[in-house]
Amino acid sequence: MPRILDESYRVAxxxxxxxxxxxxxxxxxxxxxxxxxxxxxxxGIGSGMESGIxxxxxxxxxxxxxxxxxxxxxxxxxSKILIQKLFYASFDELMLCPIRPSSVVLGKTxxxxxxxxxxxxxILAIGVLISPGIKVTAFLFLLVFISSLTFSLLGxxxxxxxxxxxxxxxxxxLVIVPMTFxxxxxxxxxxxxxxxxxxxxxxxxxxxxxxIRAVMLDLPIPWLxxxxxxxxxxxxxxxxxxxxxxxxx
Amino acid sequence: MGTIIKAEGLKxxxxxxxxxxxxxxxxxxxxxxxxxxxxxxxxxxxxxxxxTMVRPxxxxxxxxxxxxxxxxxxxxxxxxxxxxxxxxxxxxxxRQNIKHHAILHKMxxxxxxxxxxxxxxxxxxxxxxxxxxxxxxxxxxxxxxxxCSIMHRPKILFLDEPTAGLDTKSRHMLWDMxxxxxxxxxxxxxxxxxxxxxxxxxxxxxILNQGTIVALGSPKELCDSIGYITVEYSGDDGKKSMRQFPxxxxxxxxxxxxxxxxxxxxxxxxxxxxxxxxxGEEYSExxx
Ligand SMILES: Nc1ncnc2c1ncn2[C@@H]1O[C@H](COP(=O)(O)OP(=O)(O)OP(=O)(O)O)[C@@H](O)[C@H]1O
Ligand SMILES: [Mg+2]
Numbered sequence: 001m002p003r004i005l006d007e008s009y010r011v012a013x014x015x016x017x018x019x020x021x022x023x024x025x026x027x028x029x030x031x032x033x034x035x036x037x038x039x040x041x042x043x044g045i046g047s048g049m050e051s052g053i054x055x056x057x058x059x060x061x062x063x064x065x066x067x068x069x070x071x072x073x074x075x076x077x078x079s080k081i082l083i084q085k086l087f088y089a090s091f092d093e094l095m096l097c098p099i100r101p102s103s104v105v106l107g108k109t110x111x112x113x114x115x116x117x118x119x120x121x122x123i124l125a126i127g128v129l130i131s132p133g134i135k136v137t138a139f140l141f142l143l144v145f146i147s148s149l150t151f152s153l154l155g156x157x158x159x160x161x162x163x164x165x166x167x168x169x170x171x172x173x174l175v176i177v178p179m180t181f182x183x184x185x186x187x188x189x190x191x192x193x194x195x196x197x198x199x200x201x202x203x204x205x206x207x208x209x210x211x212i213r214a215v216m217l218d219l220p221i222p223w224l225x226x227x228x229x230x231x232x233x234x235x236x237x238x239x240x241x242x243x244x245x246x247x248x249x
Numbered sequence: 250m251g252t253i254i255k256a257e258g259l260k261x262x263x264x265x266x267x268x269x270x271x272x273x274x275x276x277x278x279x280x281x282x283x284x285x286x287x288x289x290x291x292x293x294x295x296x297x298x299x300x301t302m303v304r305p306x307x308x309x310x311x312x313x314x315x316x317x318x319x320x321x322x323x324x325x326x327x328x329x330x331x332x333x334x335x336x337x338x339x340x341x342x343x344r345q346n347i348k349h350h351a352i353l354h355k356m357x358x359x360x361x362x363x364x365x366x367x368x369x370x371x372x373x374x375x376x377x378x379x380x381x382x383x384x385x386x387x388x389x390x391x392x393x394x395x396x397c398s399i400m401h402r403p404k405i406l407f408l409d410e411p412t413a414g415l416d417t418k419s420r421h422m423l424w425d426m427x428x429x430x431x432x433x434x435x436x437x438x439x440x441x442x443x444x445x446x447x448x449x450x451x452x453x454x455x456i457l458n459q460g461t462i463v464a465l466g467s468p469k470e471l472c473d474s475i476g477y478i479t480v481e482y483s484g485d486d487g488k489k490s491m492r493q494f495p496x497x498x499x500x501x502x503x504x505x506x507x508x509x510x511x512x513x514x515x516x517x518x519x520x521x522x523x524x525x526x527x528x529g530e531e532y533s534e535x536x537x
Contacts, residue, residue: 010352010353010355011353013348013349013352013353014338014340014341014345014346014349017341017345017349018340018341084338087339088336088337088338088339088340089332089334089335089336090336090337090338090339092302092332092336093336093338093350093353093397094353095301095302096300096301096302096325096328096330097325097350097353097354098322098323098325098326098354098355099322099353100322246304247301247302247303247304
């Protein structure tokens with residue numbers, strides 16, 4: 001285990017240098033989206049709701065945090081991988097060094113996880129200010145961590161598979177953007193028709209949303225969702241690992 | 250000293266186009282091995298296969314005793330590569346690029362600083378160390394790549410056109426450095442379009458054309474094989490032609506038969522002549 005951590009840190013070193021020097025812009029850019037949703041949906045739509053604005057704000061904060069684990073990681077990681085692969089060719093250097101594929105995969109997720117956790121922490125701080133009743137536990141951070149890891153791994157997958165920048169944009173608008181809205185982030189999935197519900201439950205973002213909401217609103221933990229996040233995480237890791245190991249990108 | 254690079258039946262196809270058509274070769278430890286060939290011959294593709302970056306369509310590669318099919322990581326630990334295309338991370342500085350490279354190759358932390366200082370001074374990179382890669386001129390980027398490739402003291406160094414884009418002085422400095430590295434035991438595998446320099450530097454060369462090795466041996470062996478003496482002359486249509494002869498005497502006899510007013514000269518055959526003939530790019534039907 002220590003060896004994989006050591007190697008992953010070595011892989012991430014260059015990205016971390018960039019992150020350290022550009023932290024404010026990197027963080028602001030990934031906060032804008034979730035905060036806009038919080039204000040627009042929370043105060044805009046929430047004010048017209050029966051449950052009242054406070055109830056909807058309480059509902060939407062966990063959704064926005066879950067959304068941030070996706071928006072702060074996926075596009076950042078996938079475009080970084082694609083650029084390093086196609087335009088800088090610095091991904092080649094990574095393939096040239098005596099580091100195992102598993103460490104390359106994990107190392108490349110590190111800035112994503114960092115970005116995910118930082119932006120969630122900031123949204124959480126704002127959330128606690130505007131809705132003091134919500135719960136913050138260590139398990140919440142574990143969920144944010146796993147979710148950020150999962151979507152960073154998905155970002156690596158997309159970056160490795162994309163042959164040009166355009167395909168990444170298409171994937172983003174066809175899969176990622178709908179996912180941010182439909183996966184229970186801003187509305188309750190149990191209210192949608194059954195057929196659509198199944199589709200929504202097949203998407204990876206639904207599960208961290210459900211789990212994070214349960215923790216923050218002090219509801220029973222949906223262990224099935226927690227397991228589903230882990231399954232997606234392992235699935236994406238294995239796919240990334242195989243692609244890098246087989247050098248088929 | 251034994252074989253350090255071995256390739257058997259190495260092939261690579263891109264969507265049906267066969268870029269490398271079956272290469273067999275062995276490079277001895279401690280050698281400077283030149284890999285020559287016209288544009289598109291498959292040099293870079295071969296180097297990318299030998300250095301683990303591209304998976305061959307078929308064939309076997311053994312690097313420093315490790316088969317690339319099984320012991321990929323171990324094989325990687327013994328090589329350094331300077332690619333034809335600059336492969337630096339343009340989001341970070343020169344210093345960070347070099348340091349990241351050393352970290353990836355697991356150099357002990359306390360060795361990194363001194364080694365980086367030594368090499369950047371040798372290359373004259375000092376004033377550029379804290380610039381972003383995008384702020385560098387082409388030659389400086391190349392020098393940064395070269396520093397990265399030798400930073401971790403690899404046993405085998407692959408250089409794919411390391412002198413492309415370098416000024417004359419830097420080029421000479423680089424050739425000296427390659428000799429020095431070779432003296433200290435590094436095996437060098439290099440490609441270049443400066444054939445006279447390869448002739449000067451390399452113990453053996455392979456000439457690649459359209460994905461196959463068409464000549465292999467020491468520069469002298471190759472020159473002797475086509476004829477040690479070359480006569481250059483302009484033909485009736487004014488085009489320059491050349492012809493090789495096994496000795497000076499037969500060269501002179503040939504010259505005596507040419508028309509009086511023909512411009513002609515007799516000289517030693519060079520590796521460049523071999524190259525032109527072997528790749529079918531010679532400017533007349535040469536050969537003996
Ligand atoms: N990724 C690729 N996809 C498709 N074709 C490729 C790819 N890489 C190389 N080729 C083709 O393979 C052939 C050999 O290319 P390679 O880069 O190995 O040549 P080279 O000998 O290094 O040439 P140069 O002296 O110009 O660097 C060329 O015809 C090239 O078009
Ligand atoms: Mg090339």
